[in-house]
Amino acid sequence: MFLAIREIKKEKLRYGLILTVVVLISYLIFILSALALGLATANTAAVDSWQSKSFVMTKDANGNAGQSLLTTKQVDQLSDDKTAKLGITPVNMKIGGKRESAQFVGMNNEEYIAKNLQLTKGNLPKAANEVVLADSVDKDIYGMGDKISIGLSHTKYKIVGYAKNATYNTAPVIYGELAQWRIIKGVSDQFQGSVVASKTSQSVDDKALKTYSYQAFINKLPGYTPQKATFGLMIGFLIVISLIVITIFLYILTVQKLPNLAVLRAQGIPNLFLAQNTLFETFFIMATGIVVGALLSALTEFGIPDSVPMAFDWGLMGLIAVGLMVTGLLGAIIPIRVISKIDPVSVIGG
Amino acid sequence: MREEKLALEHVTKQFGQKTNLVTALEDVSLAFKAGEVSLIIGPSGSGKSTLLTILGGLQTPTYGSVRLNGHDISDLSTKEAEKRRLEQIGFVLQAYNLVPYLTVADQFKLVDQVKPNNNLSQDGFYKIIETLGIQNLLNKYPGELSGGQQQRVAIARAFYTDPAIILADEPTAALDTARVKEVGQLFANIAHDEEKAVVIVTHDDRLREFSDNVYKIVDGKLSNTD
Ligand SMILES: Nc1ncnc2c1ncn2[C@@H]1O[C@H](COP(=O)(O)OP(=O)(O)O)[C@@H](O)[C@H]1O
Ligand SMILES: [Mg+2]
Numbered sequence: 001m002f003l004a005i006r007e008i009k010k011e012k013l014r015y016g017l018i019l020t021v022v023v024l025i026s027y028l029i030f031i032l033s034a035l036a037l038g039l040a041t042a043n044t045a046a047v048d049s050w051q052s053k054s055f056v057m058t059k060d061a062n063g064n065a066g067q068s069l070l071t072t073k074q075v076d077q078l079s080d081d082k083t084a085k086l087g088i089t090p091v092n093m094k095i096g097g098k099r100e101s102a103q104f105v106g107m108n109n110e111e112y113i114a115k116n117l118q119l120t121k122g123n124l125p126k127a128a129n130e131v132v133l134a135d136s137v138d139k140d141i142y143g144m145g146d147k148i149s150i151g152l153s154h155t156k157y158k159i160v161g162y163a164k165n166a167t168y169n170t171a172p173v174i175y176g177e178l179a180q181w182r183i184i185k186g187v188s189d190q191f192q193g194s195v196v197a198s199k200t201s202q203s204v205d206d207k208a209l210k211t212y213s214y215q216a217f218i219n220k221l222p223g224y225t226p227q228k229a230t231f232g233l234m235i236g237f238l239i240v241i242s243l244i245v246i247t248i249f250l251y252i253l254t255v256q257k258l259p260n261l262a263v264l265r266a267q268g269i270p271n272l273f274l275a276q277n278t279l280f281e282t283f284f285i286m287a288t289g290i291v292v293g294a295l296l297s298a299l300t301e302f303g304i305p306d307s308v309p310m311a312f313d314w315g316l317m318g319l320i321a322v323g324l325m326v327t328g329l330l331g332a333i334i335p336i337r338v339i340s341k342i343d344p345v346s347v348i349g350g
Numbered sequence: 351m352r353e354e355k356l357a358l359e360h361v362t363k364q365f366g367q368k369t370n371l372v373t374a375l376e377d378v379s380l381a382f383k384a385g386e387v388s389l390i391i392g393p394s395g396s397g398k399s400t401l402l403t404i405l406g407g408l409q410t411p412t413y414g415s416v417r418l419n420g421h422d423i424s425d426l427s428t429k430e431a432e433k434r435r436l437e438q439i440g441f442v443l444q445a446y447n448l449v450p451y452l453t454v455a456d457q458f459k460l461v462d463q464v465k466p467n468n469n470l471s472q473d474g475f476y477k478i479i480e481t482l483g484i485q486n487l488l489n490k491y492p493g494e495l496s497g498g499q500q501q502r503v504a505i506a507r508a509f510y511t512d513p514a515i516i517l518a519d520e521p522t523a524a525l526d527t528a529r530v531k532e533v534g535q536l537f538a539n540i541a542h543d544e545e546k547a548v549v550i551v552t553h554d555d556r557l558r559e560f561s562d563n564v565y566k567i568v569d570g571k572l573s574n575t576d
Binding site (some may be wrong): 002005008009010011195259260262263264265266267268269270271273344345347 | 403408409419428429432433434435436437439441443445446447448449450451452456459461463464491507
C-alpha cells in the first residue's frame, strides 16, 4: 500500500489514463447489461404479468404464439378453472395518420389473466370495441377515449384504460376481448384463440398441441434468445478485454520499474511486500474505475429517454462489479510473477 | 584481534560455458573485519561488482565459499537470504538505488514498513543526513536531485538499517573531490566508531586515505598492495 499510493500520486497521468480505460470499460459493461436487461424486460414484461406456469399452443407454431391457431374443440378440452384463453397476434395500430407495431392480446374477462391485470388508469374492456393499451405508449397520441384501428378489423376501438408492464416481444400490448382476436387477425370462426395459459403445468394428449413452460415460452419469443446470447457475448468479451488491458498495463509498468524493483530485492525488501503492493495497486485502479463507471451509469439512467429500453438492476451490477474486480486482480498475476522472478544481479552487475 | 564479519574462501565465479566461459573472479580469498574500511580497487570489468554481489549473497560462487559471522552461507533459502540482507547488510549500488516515485524522506519510511525495529534513531539519522548534506532534500524526488545528491541519499539509505556490514559499489562515482573526502570520512567514522565492516569496490583512488586495507583486483585476480 505504501508504495502503491505514492506511486499513483506521483504518476498521475499514467494512472489517470489506465483509470480512464477501466472507467470506460466498466461503464460500457454496466450500460450494456442495463440494455440487455431492458430489452429482456421489454420482451417478457407482459408474459411475466400473466403469472402463468405453462402455455399450450399448436405444435406447428413452434413456440411462437402469434402463429398458433387453436380450434374450438381444442380450447374447450384444455380449459378449466385454472386456465386462461389468449388470442395473441402481432398487429399494426393506427390513429390519425400514425401507425405503430403492437401485439394484440385478446382475453376473457372472467379468467385469471384479465383479473390479475394491473391497470394504471381506466378499466378493463367491457364491450367488444373497447381496448386497454400498454401504459408505455405516448398518451399524447393514444389518449383516453381516442379511437384506434387494429389489424384487419373494421371496428374502431376505444381506449378505456392503460395496463402496467404491458410489453410483449418489445412491442406495446393492446388488451381486448378474446372474440376480437379472430377478427383482427382475419381467421375463420373455427378458431378460438392462440394460447391456453395455466397457473399450473398442463399435459396434452392431442399430438397437434404442445406445452411450453414459462421459461420455454419466453425463450421462444422471436429474437429473445439470440439477443440474450449477443449481449452475453459482448459483456463476456468486454470482461476479457479488461483483463488483457489491465494485464498489459501492469506488466509494462512492472517491466519499466524492474531495475528499481531489483535493487529493492537486493536490499532485502521482501517479495511478498512488493507483490501485495501490486495487488493493492490493481485493487485501487479497479475499485475506483468501477465506482466511477457505476456513477456514470446512474447518471445515464436519469438522462436516458424512455424509448430506450434500459433497466438497471443494482444487484446484477454488483455481481458484474465483483466479476470485473476479480478479473483485474487476475491481471496482477503476471506482473507479480515477474517481480518474484527478478534476479537483482542482472541489474546490478556490470 | 578484530572480529571477522565476512570472508571469501577460494572464490571463483564463472559465467557462460566452454568457448563463452568468462572467469569474473579467480580464487579470491579475503576477510573483512568489523571496525575496518576495506577498499578493493580495480578497473572496469575487473570483477568488482561480481565480488560485491557474492559478498552480499545475491549470487553464489562457482567454486569456494562465503562466510558470514563464521558461518557458511552458501545454502540459505531465498527468504533467509532476503532477511539477512535486510537486517545485516547495507547496499550502496551503482545505480537505481532510489525509488523514483518516493521522496527522499519516503525512501527511509519504506524501510520502516518492512523493518520497523533497530533502524537508526532520530538523532543518528539526522547526524548522517547532515554529514551527507542532504537534510534539505527530504521532500524532493530523486528525479529532482543531481547525481551526487542521489548517491549521498543512497549512502544514507544503506546506513539507515544500522547494518553490521556495508557493501558499496562505486559510491563516489558522481561526487567531486570535496564530497569524496566527506563521504570517505563518513565511511571511516562509521567503521571505526560503530564497529562496522565496510567494503567498498571502486576505481576511485581518492578513497585510499580513508581505508584500513586496500586490495587491487585485475581480471578477477587479487593482489594486496600493502
Ligand atoms: N551475469 C553475467 N554474465 C556473463 N558475464 C558477466 C556477468 N556478470 C559479469 N560478467 C562479466 O564478468 C566480468 C566482471 O564484471 P563486473 O564484476 O561487473 O566488473 P566491474 O564491476 O569491475 O566493472 C566482466 O567481464 C563481465 O562482462
Ligand atoms: Mg561494476
